[in-house]
Amino acid sequence: MHGSVGRNLGLVLALVAICAVGFITAGDRFLSFDNIMTILRQAAIIGVLAIGMTFVITSGGIDLSVGSVMGLATVWASTLATQTMAEDFHWIVMVFTALAVGTVAGLINGVLIAYGKVVSFIVTLAMLVAARGLAEIISNRQTQIVDVDGFLDAFRGDLLGIPVLVWMFFVVAALGWVLLNRTTFGRRTVAVGGNPEAARLAGIKVKRHTMYLYGLAGLTAGIAAVMMMARTTAGTSTHGQLYELEVIAAVVVGGTLLAGGRGTIVGTVLGVLIFATLANVFTQNNLSISAQAVIKGVIIVGAVLLQQRFAGRSKTGS
Secondary structure (H helix, E strand, O other): OOHHHHHHHHHHHHHHHHHHHHHHHHHHHOOOHHHHHHHHHHHHHHHHHHHHHHHHHHOOOOOOOHHHHHHHHHHHHOOHHHHHHHHHOOOHHHHHHHHHHHHHHHHHHHHHHHOOOOOHHHHHHHHHHHHHHHHHHHHOOOOEEOOOHHHHHHHOOEEOOEEHHHHHHHHHHHHHHHHHHOOHHHHHHHHHHHOHHHHHHOOOOHHHHHHHHHHHHHHHHHHHHHHHHHHHOEEOOOOOOOHHHHHHHHHHHOOOOOOOOOOOHHHHHHHHHHHHHHHHHHHHOOOOHHHHHHHHHHHHHHHHHHHHHHHHHHHHOO
């Protein structure tokens, strides 16, 4: 099978195969409801970040700063001043702060890339370092405990037996799918990634659209920050370290082209679930972290090689 259906079917089969290995090696406890919820809960934060990254990579860009921006947002939203305001008014203050910090950081990336004409790799690498440093300054390298009961009650509970964090991942993924596949914004994103000059000649304001895309990635980092604070009940500058690598890996394995011009939200979700399930299988079988890293690296390289092969075929018409 060819096209997105074939790619997604391949990812589903890969996920089923990993689950089969997990069942064979770990027994019934792997397929237990609690373990499945554990996998989904672990996938949720990376998944939300990956949705925003899908749009950026589809446009032909890259964002290395999402993990650091998420960490900065958790710190800013959990400062004593912010939590005091949340206690006095409403816990939504913490949510708004996290979303605002993430979005502003993303827009700064977008402005520098689109209007400053600096390569996305350099800009987001600089933001990775700057955001992490700012988070350390604000928190004084200390963990800030979240003790706003309303905030914790809202995000740490379950809805219909499924954790709220998992529902948030599903909602963000669904909105991302609609945005990419059913709106002008999504079509413009694909066009910019496929050929920026052709998109400009077609009337698309490429620079402004690029800025919006990085703002969107920042927004998802802010959402992920809210989820991280709820899961860990803390804000710290160490949150999100190396998350950008896991996020990019999930997006690429899911079928979004690193070169731009093709993106898939469904594939990204499957890619996130594959890595989360794989990590769970590793944990169930007491595989060392070093071995896990090697296997993940092999999977990422394999996915990129397959992308290049199929991209070459499409160009030659074979």
